[in-house]
Amino acid sequence: GAGVSQSPSNKVTEKGKDVELRCDPISGHTALYWYRQSLGQGLEFLIYFQGNSAPDKSGLPSDRFSAERTGGSVSTLTIQRTQQEDSAVYLCASSPTSGVTDTQYFGPGTRLTVL
């Protein structure tokens, strides 16, 4: 079946512009996760959704970052007034539930470059 998809695969933007990154989870998966992988650093957990709710937003790096999920399916991660340090690969994952031993299925990521 279809896996997690993300769009766009690559995004180049100018400093100060807003960007939206999209994640389509596997159908029926209730939990959805956003991560960021910066060059030379490990994966950084940003936020997760259980259904449409995000119980914990403390992983978001700043108030320029926001995320929403509608209909328990598609999620968008919005970065306002992008900065060069926002350049990274943004990964989305989904799992059947938010159980901690559930396998998270990762998408291919969106590579964001802020000039």
Place this chain on the structure above:
Amino acid sequence: GEDVEQSLFLSVREGDSSVINCTYTDSSSTYLYWYKQEPGAGLQLLTYIFSNMDMKQDQRLTVLLNKKDKHLSLRIADTQTGDSAIYFCAELTGNQFYFGTGTSLTVIP
């Protein structure tokens, strides 16, 4: 955030065992995980261990956890060229996952 550290590179000969190490700082971790990232592909969960376990074995994979030293390792027996990838360890603390920087494993034929 929490610190999860791994060495960046490891090279082994095909057929040998690989041992990838990870250290973490948060003693309240509940679960620890190993992920594999192959070139051009997404992350794949390999295995996980609950924090009250010392060891878990799954086919060629053995996970060892030393909770006192906050040290986690992944041993791959009979390493194959298809095992070449980046391996990430991660810990779950509360609701948040903390990942290491990844270890790039190169298997030499």
